Amino acid sequence: MNPIYDFKGQVALVTGAARGMGLATARAFAANGASVVLADLDGALADEEARRIVDEGGRAIGVACDVSDEVQAAAAIDKAVAEYGRLDMAFNNAGIQVPPSDAALEPLDSFERVTAVNQRGVWACMKHELRVMREQGSGAIVNCSSLGGLVGLPGRAAYHGAKHAVLGMTKSAGVEYAPRGIRINAVCPGVIDTPMVQAMLEGQAEAMAGFVKAQPIARLGRPEEVAAAVLWLCSPAASFVVGVALPVDGGFTAQ
Numbered sequence: 001m002n003p004i005y006d007f008k009g010q011v012a013l014v015t016g017a018a019r020g021m022g023l024a025t026a027r028a029f030a031a032n033g034a035s036v037v038l039a040d041l042d043g044a045l046a047d048e049e050a051r052r053i054v055d056e057g058g059r060a061i062g063v064a065c066d067v068s069d070e071v072q073a074a075a076a077i078d079k080a081v082a083e084y085g086r087l088d089m090a091f092n093n094a095g096i097q098v099p100p101s102d103a104a105l106e107p108l109d110s111f112e113r114v115t116a117v118n119q120r121g122v123w124a125c126m127k128h129e130l131r132v133m134r135e136q137g138s139g140a141i142v143n144c145s146s147l148g149g150l151v152g153l154p155g156r157a158a159y160h161g162a163k164h165a166v167l168g169m170t171k172s173a174g175v176e177y178a179p180r181g182i183r184i185n186a187v188c189p190g191v192i193d194t195p196m197v198q199a200m201l202e203g204q205a206e207a208m209a210g211f212v213k214a215q216p217i218a219r220l221g222r223p224e225e226v227a228a229a230v231l232w233l234c235s236p237a238a239s240f241v242v243g244v245a246l247p248v249d250g251g252f253t254a255q
Contacts, residue, residue, distance in 0.1 A: 010088040018062075
């Protein structure tokens with residue numbers, strides 16, 4: 001059973017919130033009392049999921065946002081403040097995969113797309129979240145890296161490079177803003193059972209079995225397990241935790 005947090009009166013922003021880990025985290029924030037802004041490239045689905053939270057007694061709105069566009073990232077943060085008056089917590093989760101490739105053959109387009117979303121998107125969101133939080137003198141940000149931010153695997157140079165960059169930004173901004181009352185950390189999920197992973201592995205039963213076998217816990221992670229880690233990092237229970245890269249990977253990186 002997950003801990004129960006008291007986030008009443010607080011506001012959380014989640015990117016990539018219409019599906020998978022983002023949606024699970026948005027729902028967990030709402031279930032623990034926070035007002036939640038669900039930002040996603042698919043604005044219609046974000047709206048639908050926000051209405052579902054409201055129907056269940058929570059407070060939420062959906063916002064269309066392409067995080068690779070700094071103007072849209074800034075507008076999503078401004079929308080959260082306009083709607084709820086403040087911003088206390090953020091999970092910068094939006095990310096994409098690109099097809100695996102030999103490092104000598106990887107197309108420039110793949111590198112630019114994965115860097116634009118997975119690195120620049122986190123940078124843009126964190127920049128504008130900090131713009132708000134530093135005026136408040138408080139806040140907690142969790143950036144979504146990956147086990148690919150901690151290790152290297154063949155065929156994943158561009159993707160892992162972007163996820164390593166997320167950890168560099170997290171550590172640097174974390175030590176810069178800790179004295180100002182803002183904690184910044186990262187989660188590093190392993191292979192989580194999300195629509196993105198299912199699409200990546202569709203028709204690849206052998207690859208799926210390989211992923212499961214590679215995790216000592218011998219199963220895929222659940223989106224709710226990542227959400228639990230994010231909520232802990234945003235809560236007072238993690239009040240002395242700054243700049244960490246927390247693996248949520250079933251033991252993969254412990255091997």
